[in-house]
Amino acid sequence: MQIKDAHLTFRDYDFKPNEPGYIIIHHAAAIKCTADAIHEWHLKRGWKGAAYQYFIDKKGIVWRMRQDHWNGGHVKGSLNRNSIGICCEGNYETETEMPTAQLTSLVQLVSFKMAEYNIPIDKVTPHKYHADTSCPGKNFPWIDFKSMTFNPIKQFQEEYGLKVDGIVGKRTIAKVLKLIQIIHTAREALKGERDGFNGSNEVHK
Numbered sequence: 001m002q003i004k005d006a007h008l009t010f011r012d013y014d015f016k017p018n019e020p021g022y023i024i025i026h027h028a029a030a031i032k033c034t035a036d037a038i039h040e041w042h043l044k045r046g047w048k049g050a051a052y053q054y055f056i057d058k059k060g061i062v063w064r065m066r067q068d069h070w071n072g073g074h075v076k077g078s079l080n081r082n083s084i085g086i087c088c089e090g091n092y093e094t095e096t097e098m099p100t101a102q103l104t105s106l107v108q109l110v111s112f113k114m115a116e117y118n119i120p121i122d123k124v125t126p127h128k129y130h131a132d133t134s135c136p137g138k139n140f141p142w143i144d145f146k147s148m149t150f151n152p153i154k155q156f157q158e159e160y161g162l163k164v165d166g167i168v169g170k171r172t173i174a175k176v177l178k179l180i181q182i183i184h185t186a187r188e189a190l191k192g193e194r195d196g197f198n199g200s201n202e203v204h205k
């Protein structure tokens, strides 16, 4: 993933502090656009400039628009001081395919920001979750995006020092079986102890 600075000049730099607790995903609602174009559109609306922290084009290049610690202007109210706003080039209300390069960069950027700010997966939300909008569009590959970003298999692999690829291969299966064996052994070992006591089940017999 490549992050480039869009080098935008904002109307003013009187930003409020932003403490990211959410990651909010948008589409540009424009099939073709650039970070500069979005900046111009938002300036014309009388805003400071581009409302999002990041823009991801269809080639998968990530453009930094606002600094993470600057408030955004992409959602309603105080959430702008508690989130990272990411806008994807395209109109996924009408377009049905998100380019792989774009989706891959989105997954990487979101994973990176989740780790940086300790943001849980349930706080990664589409714009429409917070407002009466269809953004990021009905065809946005939300399920793919979420499952690529939050993959319990990958998490398991990471925790147990395996190659983190999300694929349940021989090594991952071997690790799972070993864990099951350990649990089984531990339970067997405890069985004898349990039988020696008057457990709650026995009291009522």
Ligand SMILES: [Zn+2]
Residues within 6 Å of the ligand: 025, 026, 027, 127, 133, 135, 136
């Ligand atoms: Zn939006």
